[in-house]
Amino acid sequence: MKDKLLQFFAITLFIIVIAVTTSITISMYFINARSWVFYLSIVCTMLLIVLFVYIRIIHKILFIDKIEKLHAIAENFKKGEFHLKVGQIPGDDPFAKIYTELLSASRNLENIIKSQKIEIEKLRELYTNMMFSMNAYIVVLDIHNTILFTNDLFLKKFQYTPQEVSGKNITELFYFLTGTVLQAIEEIKKTHESIVLEKAHLISNNRITVIADIKLSYMISNNEPQIIMVMDDVTSKTKRDYQISLITRLSEKIQKDDVLDHVLRTILTAVTSGTGLGFNRAMLFLKDEKNNVLYGRMAVGPDTLEEAFAIWSSLSPQKDKEILSRGVNGDDVHGQLLKEKVTSTSFDLSEETIFTEAFKTGETIHVYDAYHDPRVNDEIRSFIDVNEFVIVPLIALNKTIGIVIADNKFNQMPITQDSVDLLTVFAYQAALSIESYNSLDLLKKEMEKIKQRQEAIVESEKLAAIGRIASHIAHEIRNPLVTVGGYSRRILQNITQNPPDVQKIKKAAQIIMTETERLEKILANVMDFTRPSPFLLKFNNINDIIRDTASLLSNLFQERRVELSLQLYEVPLIKSDFNQMKQVMLNLLQNALDATPPYGVVEVKTYADDRYVYIDVSDTGTGIDEENINIIFEPFYTTKTTGVGLGLAIVKKIVADHNGEIKVTNRERGAVFTISIPLP
Amino acid sequence: MKKILIVEDEQHQRELYVMELQEEGYEVDQAANGKEAVDKVKVNKYDCVVLDIRMPEMDGIEALGKILSRDKKVPIIIYTAYSNYKSNFMTWTADAYITKSSNLKELKDKIKELVSARS
Known part of the structure; x- marks a missing residue:
């Protein structure tokens, strides 16, 4: 408006000046022609002045308009608006030029911003997608553990609305939070270093159980420290792993544990342990062949919601393992009522119920709505007292032996197919255990019979041995007695003769004495065997014992033209009775010599490994009849015409007294006796 | 005079039998094992052979077969401390099986019986 007035004023002034100047000039012309030029020059000067002013004013008027435009542009720019209405400042004055430049600049800026906006949008979308598509629950906490942000997945999983979550302390959201999570939060506030918690156990207030790997990171946002928790849900993976290990452990346990009750209880506990399959209760019914009923054999599960909470809050994967490894011994204080109820219930197999149907068809039945399902009769409805349950038959070797019924009475969680599948596996295991237990029972009885028979055989063998012994003693004693x-x-x-032949009597008495001594020797030998003298155990070099014995027998070997070859290697000292071991060597060498024909070789070899010292005594005789190889160490076994048959028995006894062993093998020519004595 | 061969590895026993049988009026020859006995049977003619079983070198059972293959008719008495060889069919070819006893009456009676039956 002001501009318009100014414009109007300027134009009016201009017209007045022109009019005045013209009228003055004309009047001057008529008054004095001489001064006409003078006046004209004044008028012209004035005209010029007015023109100058006019031009200034006009310019000013015109520029104001343009400046306004530029100003508006600047204002837009300030606001961050670069999208300008395309207009023009006419002319080619500097304003117009600047204006044009500004316009093109604004277009450039607008383009830049547009493209940046697209970029930002893309990023935004990316991040949002990431937030949503990332299979992780994200929680951001402030320094006081108050929740600043949770992603939708978190809310969805734990069944919270955003309102229920915002501004709450993290501990308020969880019924159970593994202690290490809170520790880790405190830790990260101090160290600012990322922490990863594996398999942390979380139960929300809605009893939603999650096992998660939690990564905690520290960040500063708007000068405020924040903690980001990214929870990677590993529940199903852990479950799977756990279930696999459960099955493995279970089958191990089943193999070890022969008390059927323990095995069954372990199976039912595995089925109901929180991180196992998530069933709240499990009941086992087995078929009673005699009465044709399904009778309640066992049940595991809490009786009340309080008991259920108590069980769940004490659950951890570790705990589950403990349950399995130490076995459940029936000292569980929970679920007494359920146990009593189940074990006092039976269902007649001749009646058509959903339980007998599952039993007869051998197929799993999943009941979703027991109160409206026509297959569920009132008896079962009141017995089970839950809307959703599953019946799994126990099938062992194509024969159904019972059923397992499982439900989620207390947390009311829907039964997943996954759980049903696994329950089927466990039911199979349970069925196998029951069957194998029954077979085992049978087997045990058979084993008992076999054992008795074996004992009878051993007894008769002993009698036979006694018979052999008696026969040998009889022979050995009869000869001198005769x-x-x-x-x-x-x-x-002779005495009755007159005169008695003293010489003959003397000779006879001499013979009697000799034979009596022989009898005494035989007896002493028998006594030696039955009652060995106490051992004097010292560290001896077995090679010394062998050399000693060999020198004792060297004349005999020469006489029989048998070579005695010693191959004695350095062996560790063994704790032994020198004289007893000498007896061993004496007997073995004597036997070897007797078995070896002239020009044969008897060889003694010693060697050792890290556990034993070995002595081989080999001969080049006829070897040992295979049928006798097991009885040669028995007392009174002999192939010799002279001798009691105690030699090898004594050898075996002494070797055994040294905790050693003696074996005999036949080789191409002759036999090899190998003694092994353990190193101390 | 009837000739008898005593086959026994135990020297004292052998000597006892020899003395006792000599006193009975027999001519008594002796062998310490089966091999010696077979050798003697080859050269001499005996009216009776008294054979022990358990002997070194060659036992009585082997000797029994060999003696019989030389002289089928010679009476043989198995005279042993072992009663269980009676069940060994190899001994059945002998004319008598007597378990050793300090009383030689049974042996003497049997020798008498066999020798007189021969003549």
Whole structure:
């Protein structure tokens, strides 16, 4: 408006000046022609002045308009608006030029901003998508553990509305939070370093159980420290792993544990342990062949919601393992009522119920709505007292032996197919255990019979051995007795003669004495075997014992033209009785010598490994009959015409007294006796 | 005079039998094992052989077969401390099986019986 007035004023002034100047000039012309030029020059000067002013004013008027436009542009720019209405400042004055430049600049800026906006939008979309598509629950906390942000997945999983979450302390959101989570939050506030918690156990107030790997990171946003928790849900993976290990452990346990009750309880506990399959209760019914009923065998599960909470809050994967590894011994204080109820219930198999249907068809039945399902009768409805349950048959070797019924009575969680599948696996295990237990029972009885028979055989073998022993003793003793008796008779006859032949009597008495001594020796030998003298255990070099014995027998070997070859290697000292071991070597070498024909070789070899010292005594005789190889160490076994048959028995006894062993094998020519004595 | 062979590895017993049988009026020859006995049977003619079973070198059972293959008719008495060889069919070819006793009466009676049956 002001501009318009100014414009109007300027134009009016201009017209007045022109009019005045013209009228003055004309009047001057008529008044004085001489001064006409003078006046004209004044008028012209004035005209010029007015023109100058006019031009200034006009300019000013015109520029104001343009400046306004530029100003508006600047204002827009300030506001961050670069999208300008395309207009023009006429002319080619500097204003117009600047204006044009500004316009093009604004277009550029607008383009830049547009493209940046697109970029930002893209990023935004990306981040949003990431937030949503990331299979992780994200929680951002402030320094006081108050929740600043949670992603939708978190809300969805734990069934919270955004209002229920915002401004709450993290501990208020969870019924159960593994202690390490809170520790980690405190830790990260101090160290600012990322922490990863594996398999943290979370139960929300709505009893939603999650096992998550939690990554905690620290960040500063708007000068405020914040903690970001990214929870990676590993529940199903952990479940799977756990279930696999559960099955493995279970089958191990089943193999070890022969008490059927323990095995069944372990299975039912595994089915109901919180991180196992998530069933709240499990009941086992088995078929009673005699009465044709399904009778309640066992049940595991809490009786009340309080008991259920108590169980769940004490659950951890570790705890589950403990349950399995130590076995459930029936000292569970929870669920007494359920146990009593189940074990006092039975269902007649001749009746058509949903339980008998599952049993007869051998198929799993999943009941979703027991109160309206026509298959569920009132008896079962009141017995089970829950809307959703599952019946799994126990099938072992194509024979159904019972059913397992499981439900989520307390947390009312829907039963997933996954859980049903696993329950089926466990039911199979349970069925197998029951069957194998029954077979085992049978087997045990059979084993008992076999054991008795074996004992009878051993007994008769012992009798046979005693028979052999008696026969040998009889023979050994009879010969000297015949001699003694015979000569005694002769003495008696001789005495009655007149005069008695003193020489003959003397000779007979001499023989009697010799034979009596022989009898005594036999007895001493028998006694030696049955009652060995106490051992004197010292560290001896077995090679010394062998050399000692060999020198003792060297004349005998020479006489029989048998070579005695010693191959004695350095062996560790063994704790032994020198004389007893000498007896061993004496007997073995004597036997070897007797078995070896002239020009044969008897060889003694010693060697050792890290556990034993070995002595081989080999001969080049005829070897040992395969049928006798097991009885040669028995007392009174002999192939010799002279000898009691105690030699090898004594050898075996002494070796056994040294905790050693003796074996005999036949080789191409002759036999090899190998003694092994353990190192101390 | 009837000739008898005593086959026994135990020297004292052998000597006892020899003395006792000599006193009975027999001519008594002796062998310490089966091999010696077979050798003697080859050269001499006996009216009776008294054979022990358990002997070194060659036992009585082997000797029994060999003696019989030389002289089928010679009476043989198995005279052993072992009663269980009676069940061994190899001993059945002998004319008598007597378990050793300090009283030689049974042996003497049997020798008498077999020798007189021969003559």
